[in-house]
Amino acid sequence: MESANQGLLADAMTDVPVDNAARSAAPEGLTLAEEEELRSELAKVEEEIGTLRQVLAAKERHCGELKRKLGLTPLDGLKQNLSKSWHDVQVSNAYVKTSEKLGEWNDKVTQSDLYLSASSTLEDWNEKLTQSEAYKKTQETLSQAGQKTSAALSNVGSVISRKLGDMRAHSISHSLSSYSIRHSISMPAMRNSATFKSFEDRVGTIKNRVVGSRENSTDGLHSPSGAGDKSPQDNAPF
Structure with a gap:
C-alpha cells in the first residue's frame, strides 16, 4: 500500500508546474527578493x-528619404564621414602629441x-x-644642341612656307593664263583676223545649207505632186 501511494504521489508531482526562479538556485550573496528585482x-x-x-530603424529610414530628396548619394555621406573622422584624428591628443614629437x-x-x-659637404x-x-x-654641348635643333626646326618651317607659297603662286598663274586665253579669243583683233573670218564664213555656209534643206523637205511634205516636177539639180545635196 505504501509503495502504491508513493508512486501516485510521484506522478502527481510531475504534473505540477515549477517556477524557473524556484528551480534555479539564487546566486551567492543574493536573496530571492533581490534576484527577482x-x-x-x-x-x-x-x-x-x-x-x-x-526607433533607430525608423529614424534611419527617415534620414534616407531626406537624403534622397536632397540628392545626396552614399558617396557624399562617405566623404562627410571621412572628413569628420580625419578632423577627429587631427584634434585628438595622440595626433597632437605625435606632431609635437616629430617637430622636436x-x-x-x-x-x-x-x-x-x-x-x-654637399654644398662643397x-x-x-x-x-x-x-x-x-x-652644358656648352647641350646649349649648342638646343640651338641647332631650333635652327633646324626654323629651316623646316621656312621650307614648308616657301612650298606653300609656290603652290599658291602656281595656282594663281594657272588661273591668270586661262583667263588670258579666253580674253584673247574675245578680243577684236582676233575677230578681225583672216583665220577667224574664214572659220566664221564656213560656219555660216553650213548653217544656210542646213536651213535650206529643212525648208525643201517641209515643202515636199506639203505638196507631194509638185515634188516630181522639180529637177534633180534642185534636190541635189549640198
Missing part, C-alpha cells in the same frame, strides 16, 4: 533596447653636427661640380 529590471532594459532599436625630432636633426656637416660637392671642366663642356 534584478530580473525584473533586466526585462525592462531589454524591452527598452528593443524599443530603441525600432626635426629640430634636433637639423641642428645636429652630423646634419650640418653633411649639408656643408655641388660647387666643385659646377666649376669643373666636364660640367662646363656638357
